[in-house]
Amino acid sequence: MPRISAATNAAQRADTQRRILTAFGELLFTHGLPGLTMTDVARHAGVGRTAVYNYYADIEELLISYALDETERFLAELRDALAAVDNPVERLALYVRTQVEDLSRRHLPPGPAMAAVLSPSSFAKLADHVGELSVMLQGILRDGMAQGYLPEADIGQLAQLIHGTLSSSAARGSNEPAELEARIARTVRFIQLGAGARFDAGSAPLRVR
Numbered sequence: 787m788p789r790i791s792a793a794t795n796a797a798q799r800a801d802t803q804r805r806i807l808t809a810f811g812e813l814l815f816t817h818g819l820p821g822l823t824m825t826d827v828a829r830h831a832g833v834g835r836t837a838v839y840n841y842y843a844d845i846e847e848l849l850i851s852y853a854l855d856e857t858e859r860f861l862a863e864l865r866d867a868l869a870a871v872d873n874p875v876e877r878l879a880l881y882v883r884t885q886v887e888d889l890s891r892r893h894l895p896p897g898p899a900m901a902a903v904l905s906p907s908s909f910a911k912l913a914d915h916v917g918e919l920s921v922m923l924q925g926i927l928r929d930g931m932a933q934g935y936l937p938e939a940d941i942g943q944l945a946q947l948i949h950g951t952l953s954s955s956a957a958r959g960s961n962e963p964a965e966l967e968a969r970i971a972r973t974v975r976f977i978q979l980g981a982g983a984r985f986d987a988g989s990a991p992l993r994v995r
Contacts, residue, residue: 806837809830809832814852823845854912861919864884874926874927878983920949923948927944928941930983935992937982948980955970
């Protein structure tokens with residue numbers, strides 16, 4: 787019998803873990819969190835229940851691992867996309883668009899529901915990652931104000947208002963492609979104007995001061 791190399795064994799473990807996380811995400815989307823069991827996840831992933839317990843002690847640990855994985859992936863993709871855009875008003879549009887798209891398809895329960903099912907220490911881990919989004923948004927707003935494209939304002943308060951609008955927009959309406967695109971476009975322009983951005987006749991951002 788051929789020996790299994792460490793690299794092959796590690797790859798197999800990573801593949802099994804990815805299957806478990808993917809199965810968990812799909813079950814969150816189709817069935818929701820209440821009543822979801824490790825047995826359900828194992829069956830959906832096509833692995834034994836013991837295999838799931840080899841990676842996660844319980845549903846809470848699996849939920850936080852899935853949430854962190856989703857958040858880290860989203861943050862990495864968003865950073866790369868923002869790095870390719872120079873104008874802060876256009877970066878704000880990209881941030882808003884990407885957030886609404888992600889929130890509209892994400893399988894995670896909303897923040898209050900997560901807090902209700904997670905221990906304080908687990909919820910704090912997720913909150914740290916979500917806080918990175920606020921830092922990212924505040925950086926965009928700060929650049930917009932420094933470059934004269936946005937009027938001076940309380941950046942922290944403005945970021946909170948924007949995130950509240952994003953959550954509300956993502957939770958409303960159908961995710962049918964045409965309707966979702968129209969909702970995203972309305973949300974983008976509403977937030978840009980609410981932040982004080984102004985545009986010329988061709989919709990290019992103008993300096994406001």
